[in-house]
Every structure is written in C-alpha cells, then in structure tokens.
Amino acid sequence: MQTPLSDLSGRNAPLQAWLGDVPTVWILADYTCETLCGPAISIVSNALADTGLSAGKDFRLIVVGFDPKDTVAQASAMRNAQLSPRNRLAEQSVFLRATTPEVSSLTGAFGVQPIYDSEHDQFAHPTAAFVVTPDGRISRALSALAVDATSLRLALVEAGQGHVGGWSDQIHLLCYGFDPASGTYTLAARRLLVTTSSVSVIVLALLIGLLFRREHATR
Numbered sequence: 001m002q003t004p005l006s007d008l009s010g011r012n013a014p015l016q017a018w019l020g021d022v023p024t025v026w027i028l029a030d031y032t033c034e035t036l037c038g039p040a041i042s043i044v045s046n047a048l049a050d051t052g053l054s055a056g057k058d059f060r061l062i063v064v065g066f067d068p069k070d071t072v073a074q075a076s077a078m079r080n081a082q083l084s085p086r087n088r089l090a091e092q093s094v095f096l097r098a099t100t101p102e103v104s105s106l107t108g109a110f111g112v113q114p115i116y117d118s119e120h121d122q123f124a125h126p127t128a129a130f131v132v133t134p135d136g137r138i139s140r141a142l143s144a145l146a147v148d149a150t151s152l153r154l155a156l157v158e159a160g161q162g163h164v165g166g167w168s169d170q171i172h173l174l175c176y177g178f179d180p181a182s183g184t185y186t187l188a189a190r191r192l193l194v195t196t197s198s199v200s201v202i203v204l205a206l207l208i209g210l211l212f213r214r215e216h217a218t219r
Contacts, residue, residue, distance in 0.1 A: 001136050003105050005064065005096040008072050008079070015106075018062060018094060019136055023159035025152070026130040027063045027144060028112050030123045031070040031078045031095075040127040040144035041082040049089055050149035051156065056092035058164045059156050064096045066103045066114055067123065110138065131155040 001016040018024075027044060029037040041063060053059055065075055075095050083090040098106060107114060114125040127144040129152070139159040142151060154172060157165035 003098070003102050005098050005102065008076055008095055016136065018096065019132065019134055020060060021134050022057070022059055023134060023139070023156045023164060024060045024062050024132045026110070026132055028066050028107060028110060028125070029063055029078070030067045031065045031074045032067065033122065035122070036127050036145065038078060038082055041078070044129045044144050044147055045083055045089055045093070047147050047149045047152045049087070051153040053153060053156060053164065055089040058160070061089065061093040062096065063093070064098065064106060066107055068098065068100045068103055070097065072097070131159050133159045133161065
C-alpha cells in the first residue's frame with residue numbers, strides 16, 4: 001500500500017492514495033507494447049463504459065506501466081490512443097509509472113511475472129483486469145481481452161461492498177457465481193434455487209400473515 005507511483009503530471013504518491021474510496025480496475029501494461037496491451041486497455045475501457053456505472057463515482061480505471069524505461073510521453077501516447085479524451089472515463093482514469101523496485105513489488109502483489117524479451121525489447125505477460133476494493137484487496141481477476149460489461153459490473157458491485165449499484169445488482173450477485181476458469185460471472189443453478197426458494201418462503205410467510213390479519217379482523 002505504500003509503494004510509490006507517479007502519474008503523467010509528475011505527482012508521486014503511495015498506492016493507497018491512488019485507490020481513493022471506490023473500487024478500481026487495474027491493468028498492468030507495457031506502454032510501448034506493439035501487441036496486446038493497447039487492445040486490452042481499449043476492451044476494458046469500452047466494457048466499463050457499457051456497465052452503466054459512473055466513472056469516478058462508482059469506479060476508476062488505473063493502468064500501471066511495468067517497464068521502468070517507458071517515458072511519460074510513451075505513457076501519454078498509449079492513453080491517448082486507447083481512451084477518448086472527451087470521455088468521462090478518460091478523465092477518471094490514471095496512468096502510472098514506477099521505478100524498478102516498485103514495479104517488482106507491484107507485479108509480485110498481483111501475481112504477474114512479465115518476461116523480458118531483450119531481442120525485441122518487449123514483455124511476455126498475461127493480460128488481466130484486476131478489480132481492487134477501496135481498502136486495497138484484489139477482489140477479482142478478469143480476462144482483459146474477453147471481459148464483458150455484465151461481469152465487470154458484477155465484479156465492481158461485489159468489490160464495492162454495498163456502496164456500488166442498486167438492489168437489483170445485489171440480487172444478481174445472489175444468482176450468479178464467479179467462474180475462475182472462464183473469468184466471468186455465470187448463472188449458478190444452486191444459487192438461483194436458494195434465492196428463488198428464499199423469495200418463495202418470504203412471499204408465503206407474508207401471505208399467511210395477511211390471511212391471519214384478515215381472519216382476526218373478521219372475528
């Protein structure tokens with residue numbers, strides 16, 4: 001939580017300060033990547049825009065470059081290429097840089113081990129979107145290249161611990177379970193059965209209570 005990270009304007013602050021008080025979606029990327037990093041940021045940002053949640057109020061997107069050699073100009077170029085500057089999501093997104101020791105600490109915490117290819121000056125690494133709670137816990141790891149808006153919304157609602165989304169989202173979380181193999185939320189038959197059974201019991205109890213009240217009033 002005390003790992004220092006710098007944004008594109010030169011502000012340096014510990015990781016804890018960048019979290020704020022809302023769930024965050026983190027992407028670890030190489031700002032000079034010529035293959036998947038750019039598409040990953042674009043796919044995740046588009047999915048976030050389609051969640052129906054409000055950037056800044058309900059979540060923030062944080063991208064961290066794990067190549068210490070990448071400059072501010074290169075990070076800015078990646079940001080401008082993948083995020084529309086007029087989009088509110090872009091305004092609430094943060095692109096960060098770190099030195100070598102901090103990068104190692106951060107990638108270790110996320111369980112990511114980039115492998116450097118010196119011949120092409122590129123990194124081989126997994127592409128994931130990490131959903132992090134406001135207190136700094138990794139809540140979910142989603143595929144950055146196959147993430148959908150529904151799964152991303154449910155992950156943010158779950159990480160928000162009741163402060164993100166509405167009552168319908170909480171009901172969806174009762175019926176849907178996270179599948180680590182696919183990295184998505186899927187309809188869980190057991191959860192659905194438990195939820196529908198609970199609702200049925202509540203409705204039946206209310207109906208019985210209403211009948212007793214009517215019978216008592218009649219007497």
